[in-house]
Amino acid sequence: MINVTKTFLPPFEEYSEQLKRAWEKQWLTNRGELVLELEQKLKEYLNITNVIVTNNGTVPLQIALKLLGKQGEVITTPFSYVATAASIVWENCTPVFVDIHPEYLTIDETKIEDAITDKTTAILATHVFGNPCNVEVIETIAQKYNLKVIYDAAHAFDVTYKEKSLFNYGDVSTCSFHATKLFHTGEGGAMFTSDKDLLHQLFYSHNFGHDGPLAFHGLGINGKMSELQAAMGLSILPYVKNIVSERKKIVDFYNSNLDLSKIQILKLRENTQWNYSYYPIIFKSEEILLKVEKKLNEIEIFPRRYFYPSLNKIEYLKSSSMLISESISSRVLCLPLYFGIEKEILKIIVETINKSL
Known part of the structure; x- marks a missing residue:
């Protein structure tokens, strides 16, 4: 059975060596030496100033919205994983959807200003499939209207835009280290900011608000990563360049052999060094998509409909029609893409799709 993705696992003995450090210290959580080391190595690898690793990829969104959304209206994209918009609602903010660009699939920055009201507090945009949003225009709009910018960069690990990590953009960027991602900690995530005051708030917010063992800076929750998760991250980080390189070969194969x-x-987007995180293809109709999906499923190959449905169609998120997002979401299918997939399988996938078009 071939799924849309497969978790990369490091050699077990290498993971065990990292775990042994935690066992010897008998320190499994509360920001032990493995967590601290992972944060330092991520800063070096990504060439960034600050990072706080977390227990999953959704908590950073919730914390950022708690601090910056302030229960106002948050302009966002309808084409993303449900966690993006659900976090807005969860933090008692109101999602205001703006349609997407038909080719980049990120939020259409030309439509953002029309959605701004006196209740708007922030923009939460997604770097969809690791493809950067138009960060310059979004920043200009945010400064003009005194809004905060949060980026859901769940797919953007190791992506650079204009030779800088994509995590450098926005007031806060967040990432997922879920097992399905090219870099992962089993379950986990991170949040990034270059603002020292905001970094302080993010930090205590993910640690119950603590200021030492007995005092508190303010309100917080438990978003801390464990040493067991950090051990996985430390074991995988040395392989990331190779993982990206292998994924590029798969993307190149698809590009060369599918009937484009x-x-x-x-x-x-121009000036992007991509991470080859997903391979979405968009069919001319949903009918063709369903036909192709059925043919692939019949031979035990399971692509996935990222992202369906368009978020504005979900019951608790319902809003006005988002024509482009609704159209794309009904026609997009992500093909299997992961380290180690055999070339013979790729040939079968391509042949099955081309024959079904």
Whole structure:
């Protein structure tokens, strides 16, 4: 059975060596030496100033919205994983959807200003499939209207834009280290900011608000990563360049062998060094998508409909129609893409799709 993704696992003995450090210290949580080391190595690897690792990828969104959303209206994209918009509602803010660009699939920055009201407090945009949003225009709009910018960069590990980590943009960027991601800690995530005051708030917010063992800076929750998760991250980080390189070969194979005259592929924003995190293809109709999906499923190959449905169609998020997002979400299918997938399987996937178009 071939799924859309497969978790990369390091050699077990290497993971065991990291775990042994935690066992010897008998320190499994509360920011032990493995967590601190992982944060330092991530800063070096990504060439960033600050990072706080967390127990999953959704908590950073919730913390950022708690601090910056202030229960106002948050402009966001309808084309993302449900966690993006659900976090807005969870933090008692109101999601205001703006449609997406038909080729980049990120929020259409030209439509953001029309959605701003006197209740708008923030913009939460997603770097969809690791493809950067138009960060310059979004920043200009945010400064003009005194809004905060949060980026859901769940897919953006190791992506650079204009030779800088994509995590450098926005007031806060967040990432997922879920097992399905190219870099992962089993379950986990991170939040990034270059603002020292905001970094302080993010830090105590993910640690119950603590200021030492007996005092408190303010309100907080438990978003801390464990030593067991950090051990996985430390074991995988040395392999990331190789993982990205292998994924690039798969993407190149798809690009060279699929009939691109009959399908649309993701258009990357200029000045982007991508991480090959997903391979979405967009069919001319949902009918064709369903036909292709059925043919692949019949031979035990399971692509996935990222992201369906368009978030504005979910019951607790319902809003006005988002024509482009609704259209794309009904026609997009992500093909299997992971380290170690055999070339013969790729040939079967491509042949099955091309014959079904």
